[in-house]
Amino acid sequence: MSVITPQLQQTARSAYRHVLRSARQVFAGDNHALSTAHAKLRQEYTQHRLETDLAKYQERITMTREVGDLLRKHVVQGEDAGDGTFNLRISDEQLADNDSIRKAKLSKESVERAKTAGPFPNRRRRAAASSTPADASS
Secondary structure (H helix, E strand, O other): OOOOOHHHHHHHHHHHHHHHHHHHHHOOOOHHHHHHHHHHHHHHHHHOOOOOOHHHHHHHHHHHHHHHHHHHHHOOEEEEOOOOEEEEEOOOOOOOOOHHHHOOEEEHHHHHHHHHHOOOHHHHHHHHHHHOOOOOOO
């Protein structure tokens, strides 16, 4: 049985606060998403708070930090603009630094198409193209 030092416990609390700040930044203005994220983070933190295995404890701290970084760098909020498009709220920490991506407006049709396309949308297009009868005149 390993002993979890007070310094390591402080590091764990720091990582927990980091991921909470990240969630507050990413889900600003979306109270439902923020409260859901906060409840899930709290549940995970309290579930593993009494961990005594040093390696697992440190692994949890690392994972918590990575979750906070992932939230800040990869999660983007979109808001319905009302005219069939969505406004994306991209922060300065986002990985997409291309201005055309930052100013992109998604149509509702493209969002619905993405939802129903499945994981490999081009497979259906290729299958449909290859199943068309060949031109008999050649």
